[in-house]
Amino acid sequence: MTSGPPRVLVDATSVPADRGGVGRYVDGLLGALGKVIGSEVELAVVGLRTDAERYTRMLPAAEVVAAPAAVAHRPARLAWEQTGLPLLAQQVGADVLHSPFYTCPLRAGCPVTVTVHDATFFTEPEHYDKSRRTFFRSAIKTSLRRAHRVIVPSKATRDELIRLLDADPTRVDVAYHGVDPTAFHPPTADEKARVAARLGLAGTSYVAFLGAKEPRKNVPSLIRGWVKAVHDRPNPPALVIAGGQGHDDDIDRAVAEVPGHLRLLRPGYLRYADLPGFLGGALVAAYPSFGEGFGLPILEAMACAVPVLTTPRLSLPEVGGDAVAYTSEDPAQIAVDLAALLDDEPRRMALAKAGVDRAKEFTWESSAEVHIAAWQRARA
Known part of the structure; x- marks a missing residue:
């Protein structure tokens, strides 16, 4: 058995420009690994040209390589992979080669580890278009077959891979995601006010959603549930649907149904620095997803001291525990549970505090430890 820390190449070329979920994962993991380079791991990173300089500053002790420019386009990236x-x-x-987003080389020349973020392409197939569903199902099956070890962000994802795809449980490692406390924290009054002013919500309360607008996130049901919950209130809170554009056509239909006296905002991407003020300034962060491999948005919201309303699907209870409120995916039940939270300030305050405390249990340092252990096993 080889001694000394493993030398690992992390392929960060799949990180999107918007630094959504996979970007948060890769950045958080690399940041934690940077603290133990030399003692626990030797690190090389390949990223898009736009990221190479950033990783060089972030990881001075790592070898950082810029991928060919063409790799910025997905078909070229998959071929280059x-x-x-x-x-x-x-x-x-x-x-060891670590591939952090489902796919990996079929013949890498060294042991490979792959992160499979969720199994919803199998458990919730109706929420993906056919080409996306087909691609990721094939990628997951291939990675389970070819990778020396598979890393997943929750026990729920591990259990689904074992149940549905007969994955070898001895080769699957659970590494919970973390949350960066400098990026996601209880915001100051100034941070809240700045974001509210930027959104045109100064003096107006609101319910927040932050995430991708894809069918699995259940945004149309949130919109319809919010309408029912606040329709007859004298000062109804707005609903702010923030995040990138997606491919859920039902969102536009749900928006068209919103009565004229209610305010619904879709500001698109928010600046990273504005996220604590946005989340922490909300009355409630609502996330009625049909299922998640982890649920990073609810963890980040918890860290920002906002009460969270989510569903008990797949991994979400692993993350939220008793520190969040639960609802169903149905608009009528969302309305009931959202209204109950809006009417119960003591409960909102208790959930906000519990969420901050629970979020502290999820660190990128702990995630990095599991990754390093997996790489050591793969090398062996």
């Missing part, structure tokens, strides 16, 4: 990435792993002397 099969040919250029194994060659790069050889060039940097990698003991």
Whole structure:
């Protein structure tokens, strides 16, 4: 058995420009790994050209390589992953190659570990278009077959892979995501006021959603539930649906049904620095998802001291525990549970405090420890 820390090449070329969920994961993991380079791991990172300089500043002790410019386009990235990435792993002397987003080279020349973020392509197939569903189902099956170890962000995801795809439980490692306390924290009054002013909500309360607008997130049901919950209130809180554009056509239909006296905002992406003020300034952060592999948005909301309303589907109870309120995916029940929270300030305050305390249990340092242990096993 080889001694000393494993030398690992992390393929960060799948990180999107908007730094959504996979970007948060890769950045959080690399940041934690940067603190133990040399003692527990030797690190090389390949990223898009736009990220290479950033990773160089972030990880001065790591070897950072810029991928070919064409890799910014997904078909080219997938082709390069099969040919250029194994060659790069050889060039940097990698003991292990880590692929953080479902896919991996079929012949890497060294042990491979892959992160499979969720199994909802199998458990919730109706919420994906056919091409996306087909691609990721194939990628997950291939990674389970080819990778030396598979890393997942929750026990629920591990259990679903075992149940549905007969994954070998001895080769699956659970590494919970973390939350960056400098990026997500209870906001100051100034942070809240700045975001409210930017959104045109100064002096107006609101319910927040932050995430991708894809069918699995159940945004149309949230909109319809919010309408029912606040329709007859004298000062109804607005609903702010923030995050990137998605492919859920029912959102537009739900928006068209909103009565004229209610305010619904769709500001798109918010600046990263504004997220604590946005989340922490809300009365409630609502996230009635049909199922998540982890549920990073609810963890980030908890860290920002906002009461969270979510569903008890798949991994979400692992993250939220008793520190969040639960509802169903149905608009009528969302309305009942959202209204109950809006009317119960003591409960909202208690959930906000419990969420902050629970969020502290999820650290990128703990996640990095599990990854390093998986890489050591893969190398062995």
